[in-house]
Amino acid sequence: MKIIVLKFGGSSVGTIERIKKIANIIVGYKKKGYKPIVVSSAMSGMTNDLIRKSKSVSHSFNPSEHDVLVSAGEQISCSLIAGRLNHLGHKSQSWMGWQIPILTEGMHSFSRITYIYKKKIIDYLKLGGVPIIAGFQGLNSNNRITTLGRGGSDASAIMCAKFFKAKKCIIYTDVQGVYTTDPNTIKNAKKIKVISYEEMLEMASLGAKVMQPTSIQDARLNRIDIEVKSSFVKKDGTKITKRKNIISNKIIRGISCTKNDAKVTLIGVKDRPGIAASIFKPLSNNAINVDMVVQNISANGKETDLTFTIKSEDLIKTQKLIQKNTKISFRNLIVDKNVSKVSIIGVGMIATPGVTYRMFQALAKKNINILVISTSEIKISVLINKRNISKAILALHKEFKLDK
Amino acid sequence: MKIIVLKFGGSSVGTIERIKKIANIIVGYKKKGYKPIVVSSAMSGMTNDLIRKSKSVSHSFNPSEHDVLVSAGEQISCSLIAGRLNHLGHKSQSWMGWQIPILTEGMHSFSRITYIYKKKIIDYLKLGGVPIIAGFQGLNSNNRITTLGRGGSDASAIMCAKFFKAKKCIIYTDVQGVYTTDPNTIKNAKKIKVISYEEMLEMASLGAKVMQPTSIQDARLNRIDIEVKSSFVKKDGTKITKRKNIISNKIIRGISCTKNDAKVTLIGVKDRPGIAASIFKPLSNNAINVDMVVQNISANGKETDLTFTIKSEDLIKTQKLIQKNTKISFRNLIVDKNVSKVSIIGVGMIATPGVTYRMFQALAKKNINILVISTSEIKISVLINKRNISKAILALHKEFKLDK
Numbered sequence: 001m002k003i004i005v006l007k008f009g010g011s012s013v014g015t016i017e018r019i020k021k022i023a024n025i026i027v028g029y030k031k032k033g034y035k036p037i038v039v040s041s042a043m044s045g046m047t048n049d050l051i052r053k054s055k056s057v058s059h060s061f062n063p064s065e066h067d068v069l070v071s072a073g074e075q076i077s078c079s080l081i082a083g084r085l086n087h088l089g090h091k092s093q094s095w096m097g098w099q100i101p102i103l104t105e106g107m108h109s110f111s112r113i114t115y116i117y118k119k120k121i122i123d124y125l126k127l128g129g130v131p132i133i134a135g136f137q138g139l140n141s142n143n144r145i146t147t148l149g150r151g152g153s154d155a156s157a158i159m160c161a162k163f164f165k166a167k168k169c170i171i172y173t174d175v176q177g178v179y180t181t182d183p184n185t186i187k188n189a190k191k192i193k194v195i196s197y198e199e200m201l202e203m204a205s206l207g208a209k210v211m212q213p214t215s216i217q218d219a220r221l222n223r224i225d226i227e228v229k230s231s232f233v234k235k236d237g238t239k240i241t242k243r244k245n246i247i248s249n250k251i252i253r254g255i256s257c258t259k260n261d262a263k264v265t266l267i268g269v270k271d272r273p274g275i276a277a278s279i280f281k282p283l284s285n286n287a288i289n290v291d292m293v294v295q296n297i298s299a300n301g302k303e304t305d306l307t308f309t310i311k312s313e314d315l316i317k318t319q320k321l322i323q324k325n326t327k328i329s330f331r332n333l334i335v336d337k338n339v340s341k342v343s344i345i346g347v348g349m350i351a352t353p354g355v356t357y358r359m360f361q362a363l364a365k366k367n368i369n370i371l372v373i374s375t376s377e378i379k380i381s382v383l384i385n386k387r388n389i390s391k392a393i394l395a396l397h398k399e400f401k402l403d404k
Numbered sequence: 405m406k407i408i409v410l411k412f413g414g415s416s417v418g419t420i421e422r423i424k425k426i427a428n429i430i431v432g433y434k435k436k437g438y439k440p441i442v443v444s445s446a447m448s449g450m451t452n453d454l455i456r457k458s459k460s461v462s463h464s465f466n467p468s469e470h471d472v473l474v475s476a477g478e479q480i481s482c483s484l485i486a487g488r489l490n491h492l493g494h495k496s497q498s499w500m501g502w503q504i505p506i507l508t509e510g511m512h513s514f515s516r517i518t519y520i521y522k523k524k525i526i527d528y529l530k531l532g533g534v535p536i537i538a539g540f541q542g543l544n545s546n547n548r549i550t551t552l553g554r555g556g557s558d559a560s561a562i563m564c565a566k567f568f569k570a571k572k573c574i575i576y577t578d579v580q581g582v583y584t585t586d587p588n589t590i591k592n593a594k595k596i597k598v599i600s601y602e603e604m605l606e607m608a609s610l611g612a613k614v615m616q617p618t619s620i621q622d623a624r625l626n627r628i629d630i631e632v633k634s635s636f637v638k639k640d641g642t643k644i645t646k647r648k649n650i651i652s653n654k655i656i657r658g659i660s661c662t663k664n665d666a667k668v669t670l671i672g673v674k675d676r677p678g679i680a681a682s683i684f685k686p687l688s689n690n691a692i693n694v695d696m697v698v699q700n701i702s703a704n705g706k707e708t709d710l711t712f713t714i715k716s717e718d719l720i721k722t723q724k725l726i727q728k729n730t731k732i733s734f735r736n737l738i739v740d741k742n743v744s745k746v747s748i749i750g751v752g753m754i755a756t757p758g759v760t761y762r763m764f765q766a767l768a769k770k771n772i773n774i775l776v777i778s779t780s781e782i783k784i785s786v787l788i789n790k791r792n793i794s795k796a797i798l799a800l801h802k803e804f805k806l807d808k
Contacts, residue, residue, distance in 0.1 A: 016460040056420040058491035068483035068498050072476040079472035087462035
């Protein structure tokens with residue numbers, strides 16, 4: 001069977017008119033000889049409305065009941081899609097997580113899919129039916145409804161593609177694909193035709209608007225080809241696949257940036273083995289994620305300066321934790337909320353020398369000062385002053401010919 | 405265990421404020437030593453909104469998917485109630501039909517409960533938990549969600565009371581109970597303290613605003629005591645129980661009336677054995693319900709006049725069916741849409757002679773002409789001109805001292 005998974009996000013099923021539209025998209029795949037398995041989110045706005053209700057009932061709403069509450073949204077959208085396909089003369093039926101069942105493990109609101117029973121769905125596909133599967137939800141070993149957290153419907157789609165051995169997984173959403181950089185900031189941003197899982201993961205700050213990193217990682221591990229495309233505009237989207245499927249001479253695939261980072265510098269830290277661990281342990285214990293880290297070599301071997309970045313919302317907590325940390329001693333604590341991390345991403349840089357130099361030079365030409373640098377195999381990130389973001393991205397976009 | 409079933413209708417859970425209020429009611433029963441099993445409808449307006457959505461998707465929406473769609477409403481209200489009880493420090497959990505499971509048979513949208521599995525709920529009650537059960541829904545043998553039709557949450561409550569052997573079933577709604585007659589028409593109408601199942605069934609036209617006849621019949625068959633009361637006003641409601649539990653010297657319990665009847669008269673019907681069957685068979689085949697029937701004895705033994713009542717909305721269809729009926733012959737067809745049926749109901753009339761006479765005399769005194777009469781063991785109905793409804797009910801209400 002030529003199984004294809006079609007996933008529709010909340011905005012794609014946000015109104016009755018849009019549900020009618022995506023029903024036609026589904027019929028299109030059926031006519032091309034595919035056996036579509038549809039995974040749907042709740043109609044946009046629905047989940048937020050339910051969350052608002054839960055908050056008016058209790059500020060510490062029971063997580064298990066919260067999952068019961070918010071999963072009602074997908075029940076509505078899935079039955080409406082199935083009803084529309086029936087109306088168009090196609091056999092179709094909705095399936096909630098408990099009906100398949102889709103088994104999950106882990107905490108309520110953050111569960112992970114561990115297994116999807118195949119028989120009922122495969123039998124239904126053989127009869128020519130189109131199953132409409134509720135995204136975002138599953139069932140745990142206590143027979144309770146669970147949900148998969150933010151972007152959970154993507155996770156449902158990827159896992160369906162895995163368990164049902166789909167040829168392809170298409171993520172229909174409200175953007176046309178993944179861009180070389182944020183098209184709202186840089187008008188020359190180009191839609192990327194094809195991108196590797198690894199690049200897509202590094203593009204998190206851009207990619208998250210399209211797909212959650214955990215789903216991309218699941219797709220990578222299971223070698224599932226994804227296409228992200230718009231349910232409103234009939235155009236090719238962005239394919240996400242393994243590196244060796246990609247023939248492209250681009251060194252850099254895209255440029256991403258963060259907008260809510262803060263920089264913390266400890267001046268004159270008494271240096272000793274394990275000092276970095278002493279600084280970061282309390283942060284880690286408080287779920288504060290440290291991103292870039294730079295430690296200067298101390299001139300006299302006794303003192304050092306240490307700089308790191310965190311999310312701005314963690315800044316006050318971080319300052320308190322450092323100040324009351326009795327295991328470290330330092331002369332001064334400097335913080336800066338006006339910073340932003342700009343990254344260039346591309347598997348091509350592995351085989352291409354001089355990329356780092358080209359990046360730094362392009363920024364230097366625009367008088368943009370680099371505060372911190374960090375690199376990975378397929379990414380180079382620099383921390384710069386927030387006011388320079390657009391200028392920096394534009395310069396890099398041009399330098400690496402992403403607008404061509 | 406002192407199990408009590410508490411059922412809350414759509415208006416009782418219509419807003420977050422009301423959900424908070426009924427959570428307090430539930431806690432009240434728990435504090436009195438009861439083990440409450442809660443059955444809830446969807447928040448008022450929710451089901452209608454979902455039905456509206458289904459109609460915009462398809463005018464012949466698949467009944468199976470329609471049940472999936474509309475049952476999402478109870479999932480929302482039940483999780484919110486459980487969440488509120490948790491917030492107040494009480495162990496509570498929602499249960500959808502499929503989780504218990506509540507088994508049903510019959511067509512989608514009109515299913516009947518055949519069995520409720522007890523173990524999980526009883527175990528939960530023993531642990532001190534308050535189960536919040538979704539009304540209106542169940543599961544059929546195909547593992548699909550079913551719904552129980554109009555007033556379905558009442559049916560869920562009565563069946564829960566039956567299977568869990570509850571001491572009592574309390575129906576919380578937006579009226580304070582059952583009245584001697586419609587309080588919107590007759591301001592002297594009094595709330596009835598206690599009424600027999602049989603009287604309640606005969607009061608259908610009044611009672612339907614409170615409970616569907618099928619649920620009352622289920623309660624009667626299973627000898628379940630019901631109390632109908634308001635979730636907004638803290639006052640005793642109306643108890644519905646078996647006749648012998650009622651000590652009351654009232655002959656008449658209440659007065660009901662219909663407002664959408666039509667009268668059809670066939671003049672000069674050629675009389676022969678089986679003529680009535682020939683007239684009514686095509687109506688029955690077209691799901692037209694014939695209520696009161698009067699056949700005059702023909703003077704010459706060859707012709708007869710036949711009068712019957714139907715719902716006004718069936719009138720045009722009825723006229724067409726009679727006119728094209730080749731098995732009957734008659735001189736004239738007269739119809740009247742300005743009629744109304746007024747009934748006095750009471751088990752007391754069985755043992756009390758002269759009730760019929762008192763009814764007719766009270767109407768005669770007010771110059772109200774009786775068009776058709778029909779009687780049952782505990783009810784006398786008369787058909788009168790619609791303009792006389794209020795005058796007739798007022799006269800009867802006074803004659804049988806219902807305002808005392």
